Amino acid sequence: MSSHNEEPKGRIPIGQIVFDEIFLLFMLSLVISFILYNVWGLMELLRVPFLP
Amino acid sequence: MAAEAIPWSEEKAVFRTCPVTGLKVDLAAERLIIANAVAAVVFLLIGGIFALLLALTRWQVIHLLPPDWFYRILTAHGIDMLVAWIVFFEIAGLYFGGAVMLNARLVRPSLAWLAFALMIVGSVLINVIVLMGKADVMFTAYVPLKAHPVFYLGYILFAVGALLALGLFFATIVVAKAEKRYEGSLPLVVYGLVTAAIIAAYTLLSGALALVPAFFWSLGLLPNYDPGFYRNLFWSFGHPAQQINLAAMVAIWYALAAITTGATPLNEKLSRFAFILYILFINLGSAHHLLVDPGPGFAWKVTNTSYAMYLAVLGSMIHAFSVPAAMEVALRRQGYRRGLLEWLRKAPWREPGFSALVISIVIFGWIGGVTGVTIGTEQINMLAHNTLRVPGHFHATVVAGTTLAFMGLTYYLIPLIFRRELKLKRWATWQPYIFGLGMALVSIGFIAAGIQGVARRHWDITFAQAPFPATIPGTVHLALAVLGIGALIAVVGGAMFLIIVLVSVFTGKRQEARGLLLVVTPSSPPEPSTSAEEGEEGLRPKGTFVLVLAFLTFFAAYYLSNWWLLGRTWFVR
Numbered sequence: 001m002s003s004h005n006e007e008p009k010g011r012i013p014i015g016q017i018v019f020d021e022i023f024l025l026f027m028l029s030l031v032i033s034f035i036l037y038n039v040w041g042l043m044e045l046l047r048v049p050f051l052p
Numbered sequence: 053m054a055a056e057a058i059p060w061s062e063e064k065a066v067f068r069t070c071p072v073t074g075l076k077v078d079l080a081a082e083r084l085i086i087a088n089a090v091a092a093v094v095f096l097l098i099g100g101i102f103a104l105l106l107a108l109t110r111w112q113v114i115h116l117l118p119p120d121w122f123y124r125i126l127t128a129h130g131i132d133m134l135v136a137w138i139v140f141f142e143i144a145g146l147y148f149g150g151a152v153m154l155n156a157r158l159v160r161p162s163l164a165w166l167a168f169a170l171m172i173v174g175s176v177l178i179n180v181i182v183l184m185g186k187a188d189v190m191f192t193a194y195v196p197l198k199a200h201p202v203f204y205l206g207y208i209l210f211a212v213g214a215l216l217a218l219g220l221f222f223a224t225i226v227v228a229k230a231e232k233r234y235e236g237s238l239p240l241v242v243y244g245l246v247t248a249a250i251i252a253a254y255t256l257l258s259g260a261l262a263l264v265p266a267f268f269w270s271l272g273l274l275p276n277y278d279p280g281f282y283r284n285l286f287w288s289f290g291h292p293a294q295q296i297n298l299a300a301m302v303a304i305w306y307a308l309a310a311i312t313t314g315a316t317p318l319n320e321k322l323s324r325f326a327f328i329l330y331i332l333f334i335n336l337g338s339a340h341h342l343l344v345d346p347g348p349g350f351a352w353k354v355t356n357t358s359y360a361m362y363l364a365v366l367g368s369m370i371h372a373f374s375v376p377a378a379m380e381v382a383l384r385r386q387g388y389r390r391g392l393l394e395w396l397r398k399a400p401w402r403e404p405g406f407s408a409l410v411i412s413i414v415i416f417g418w419i420g421g422v423t424g425v426t427i428g429t430e431q432i433n434m435l436a437h438n439t440l441r442v443p444g445h446f447h448a449t450v451v452a453g454t455t456l457a458f459m460g461l462t463y464y465l466i467p468l469i470f471r472r473e474l475k476l477k478r479w480a481t482w483q484p485y486i487f488g489l490g491m492a493l494v495s496i497g498f499i500a501a502g503i504q505g506v507a508r509r510h511w512d513i514t515f516a517q518a519p520f521p522a523t524i525p526g527t528v529h530l531a532l533a534v535l536g537i538g539a540l541i542a543v544v545g546g547a548m549f550l551i552i553v554l555v556s557v558f559t560g561k562r563q564e565a566r567g568l569l570l571v572v573t574p575s576s577p578p579e580p581s582t583s584a585e586e587g588e589e590g591l592r593p594k595g596t597f598v599l600v601l602a603f604l605t606f607f608a609a610y611y612l613s614n615w616w617l618l619g620r621t622w623f624v625r
Contacts (some may be wrong), residue, residue: 045278051328
C-alpha cells in the first residue's frame, strides 16, 4: 500500500468524529422524531374535517 | 481509601478506588446510585405484587379481582413497572456510566438529590391517587378518560425529576472530558447509556407536551383536549420510554458479556453504528400504537412504522449478533473451540450475570423482537391490535428482556457499589432461570390467547353482558392458565431476586469487592484442540452465525404465518 493512502498519525477518522458528537446526534434525534412523528402526525389530524 | 479529587470549579468530590476494576468512584455518585437503585427495587416489589393480582385475575379459573380493582391495579402496575422501576434503575445506570465508568465526578450532586426527590414524590402521588380510586385510567390515561389532577401532577413531577437527572448525566460527561478523565471516544457501554439518555430526553419532553395540557384539562382550565392529539403526544412518551429500556438493556448486555466472559466487542464501529440507528430512528416506532387510528394517513403510518423503524430493527439485529459473537470469541479464546457450540456448553451457566444475559437475549429476541416487528406491520396490526398479543410482546421485551438484564447487573453492583458480600449465591444461580421460565410462559400465554382474539385491558373476556354473544374457544382458557402458572413462577423468581438483594444489602459483610465473578471460579483449562481449530480460524464466531440463521428462519416463519392468518381473515376475491 502506498504511503499517501495512510492516515497521518493521530488523525481521527471523520466517521469517528461524527459518532463522538453526541450533541449533534441528540439534535438529529429530536429533529427527526418531532418532524416525522409529531409534526407530520398532528398536521394529518388537523386536516381531518369537523363534523358538519 | 478516600482521596481528594482535583476540583474543576467550586465543587469538590471525594473518590475511592475500586480494588477490582481500578475505577475511581465518586462517593456522592455512589450514594445516588444506591438511592436510585433501592427506589427502583422498591417499586419493582410493589409492581410485582400488583402483577400477581392481575395474573390471578387473567387466569379465568381464579378471576380474583372485581372489575374496579382490576382496572385500578392495572393502572398502578403499568406505571410502577414501566415507569418507576425502570426509570429509577436507568438513572442509577446513568450515574454509574457517566461518573464511575469515566473515573469522573458527578456534577452537582445536590441537584441530583432534588431530581431523586421529585421522582419519589411524583411516583408516590400517582400510586396513592390511583389506589384511592380516583384515577382508574390505566397507564395511558387516554383522553377523554379523566383522572384526578394529582395523577397528572405526579407524572409531571416525575418527568421533571428525570429530565433534571438526564441533564446532570450529560453535564457529567462534558465535565469529565474537560477534566481529562477520559480520552478519545466514550467506552461502548457508556455510549449505549448516552443513547438511552438521548431517547429519554425526547420521551420526557413528549410526556410534558401530552400531560401538562391534560393536567390543566383535569383542573377545568382547558375546556377540550382532542383525543387524537393526546394519543399522538402520549405515544411519543409511552413507546420511546420502552426504547430507553432497550438502549440501556443493550448497554448492559455488553457490560455483562465483558464481566462474565471477558468479551470485547468484535467491531466497536458497527456496535456504535447500531446505537446511532436507535438514536435517529427508534422513536418513530411510536406510530405502532396509532395504526388503527382513523386520523393519521397511510403514508405517515407506513413511513414511521416500516421504512424508518426497520432501520432501528437493523440496529437490534446488529447487537443481537455482536453480543453473543463477542462472548463466543472470548470463550473460544479461553480454549473452548471444538465444533460449533462447545463454547456455549462450557459457558459459565452458573454465573447469574451470564445466565441473566443469555435468557434476556433469547426471550427479548425470539419472543419480544419477533412479535414486535410482526404486529408493528400495518396490515397484521389489524389482527393484533388491542389483543393480548400486545402485552405478550412487551412482557417479553420489558420484563423478560430489560428487567432480567437489570437484575443480572444488580448482582454485580452489590459488591462493586454497595460494597457488600453477595449472599444466597445458590439462589442467585437459579433465579434468572426461574424468572426467565416464568416470563416466557407469561408471554407465550398472552400471545396464544391474543392470537385467538382475546382483548387486552378487559376484565371480562367472555363479554357476558354484551348484546351479542362472544365465542371464546376452550383453548383460550388453556392459554390463560399457562399465563397464570407462568406468572406464579415469575413471581417466585422476582421474590428470590428481592430477597437476595435485601439480604445482601442489609446483612452482607461490608467489604471491598474481591473479583468480578460472583459464583464461578476459574475452571481447569480445556483439553487441547485439534489442529484445524487452532489459530484465528478457531476463534471465528461460527456458532453464533448458525444460531442467528436459526433465529432468522424462525422470524420469517412467524412473520409469514401471520400474513397467512390475515389472508384467512379477509379473503381477497
